[in-house]
Amino acid sequence: EDQTEQVVAETTEQPKKDVKGTYVSIHSSGFRDFLLKPEILRAIVDCGFEHPSEVQHECIPQAVLGMDILCQAKSGMGKTAVFVLATLQQLEPTENVPYVLVMCHTRELAFQISKEYERFCKYMPTIKVAVFFGGLPIQKDEEVLKTTTPHIIVGTPGRVLALIRNKKLNLKNLKHFILDECDKMLEQLDMRRDVQEIFRNTPHGKQVMMFSATLSKEIRPVCKKFMQDPMEVYVDDETKLTLHGLQQHYVKLKENEKNKKLFELLDVLEFNQVVIFVKSVQRCMALAQLLTEQNFPAIGIHRGMVQEERLSRYQQFKD
Numbered sequence: 301e302d303q304t305e306q307v308v309a310e311t312t313e314q315p316k317k318d319v320k321g322t323y324v325s326i327h328s329s330g331f332r333d334f335l336l337k338p339e340i341l342r343a344i345v346d347c348g349f350e351h352p353s354e355v356q357h358e359c360i361p362q363a364v365l366g367m368d369i370l371c372q373a374k375s376g377m378g379k380t381a382v383f384v385l386a387t388l389q390q391l392e393p394t395e396n397v398p399y400v401l402v403m404c405h406t407r408e409l410a411f412q413i414s415k416e417y418e419r420f421c422k423y424m425p426t427i428k429v430a431v432f433f434g435g436l437p438i439q440k441d442e443e444v445l446k447t448t449t450p451h452i453i454v455g456t457p458g459r460v461l462a463l464i465r466n467k468k469l470n471l472k473n474l475k476h477f478i479l480d481e482c483d484k485m486l487e488q489l490d491m492r493r494d495v496q497e498i499f500r501n502t503p504h505g506k507q508v509m510m511f512s513a514t515l516s517k518e519i520r521p522v523c524k525k526f527m528q529d530p531m532e533v534y535v536d537d538e539t540k541l542t543l544h545g546l547q548q549h550y551v552k553l554k555e556n557e558k559n560k561k562l563f564e565l566l567d568v569l570e571f572n573q574v575v576i577f578v579k580s581v582q583r584c585m586a587l588a589q590l591l592t593e594q595n596f597p598a599i600g601i602h603r604g605m606v607q608e609e610r611l612s613r614y615q616q617f618k619d
Contacts, residue, residue, distance in 0.1 A: 334360050336389050339423035344385075347419055353378040356385075358533050364389045368508045368530035370523050372515035379511040380480065384416050386509070387452070387476045393426065396449035397473040401502070403457050405484040405491065407433040411611060413480060414454040415618075427451055432459045435607035442468045457485060457494035464501050474502045477526075482510035483519045492522075499526060559590065566596055573617070 330351055331344050352360065355373040363369050363386035373379055387400045404410050414431035421427040430450035432441045441459065444450065445468050453460070453469075463469035477499065485491045508527045515523070515534065524530060553561055566574070578584050581602040588600035601613050 331385075334364060334385075334389075336364075336385065337424075340385060340388055340420060343420045343422045346422065349381075355379055355533065356382055359531070360386055362531045363507075363509060366390060366507045368527040369510070369533070370515075370520070370527065370530045371509075371511050371533045373511070373513070373533070375513045379513075380413060380416050381420075383476075383478045383480070383509050383511065384413075384420050387478070388417070388421055388424065388427070390475070390507075391424075391427065391451060393451045395473075396428075396451070398450060398453050398469070398471060399474060400452040400476040400478070401460070401471065401474055401498075402452070402454045402478040402480060403460060403485065403495065403498070404454075404480040405456065405488075407435055407456060407607065408610075408614070409480065410454050410456055411614070417452055417454065429454070431455060432463060434459050438462060438466075442466065445469055457491055457498060461494045461498055464498060471498075471502045474506055476507045476509070477502055478508075479510045479523075481512050482523055483512045483515055486519055486522050559587075563594055563596075 331341060331349065334352075336344075355371060355377045359369055359371055359382045363382055369382075371379060371382070383402065391399055393399060402410075402413055404413060410431050410433045414429055417429045421429065428448055428450040429452045430441075430444050430448065432444075432453065432455035434456060438459070441463060445463065460469065464471070479485055479495065485495055508530070510523050510526070520532075551561060562576075576587065578587060581604050584600045584602045588598045591598035599613050599617055601610055601617075605613070
């Protein structure tokens, strides 16, 4: 099915891809057109992807050539696959040192991105991926760096910086520096300082890519300070709230009607998996128990859990 999306390039002195105000249709040109390695294409097929999304079509051809990228596109448009595929395509590990560093602002997102790398490098057995974030003992991370020396590191700035300061993580051979949800990290001054210090510990000649669903005009110049003549892709403001292929409905109910309506919906809707968001830990625990009692196997994840338990439950849900 054709995917149509509007992409607007900001006008500055640098030459940009001319996508301002035009509608670009993506036809059946598949991932093969990007001339990716056969082992990457095999993994893409296994994941069930057929056609690149608009943002992938715009960014991947330049990203695989090592160009700096600053990209804003909505959630669900496949931004993660842009940097995962582009870095795996360029990765030719000659020694056991970190070549790729991906940073994001939450532990859960770091975990999710590391899983994406594992999915796409399924047929690249020599590639090693590690994820580092706070909330777990730093000694475990130090042990991983010492024994396996990953080629790809995904993590949160605080933990990555701690490993650098402890002299356990050396980034002198780094080739790719990526920030996902970059505005979240660069708007918070303490996190921005961490990112800047990490950046100073990397070589000058590397590829820098930054992605976000929201990228204000104020934060764009901050992002570009890390880059050299980046290709910029911005989604037009009018389309920000539209996600193709997603339907949204709402039902107005009294508090005491919620459970009954939820079970009615679960009975009539066809689904594989469902995520239900609630507003409190108590509601999360009560609803998970209630669903299980009604023969809807459910698992709850909330802030009262330690990090290991959250990740374990997240993995159970995925599996």
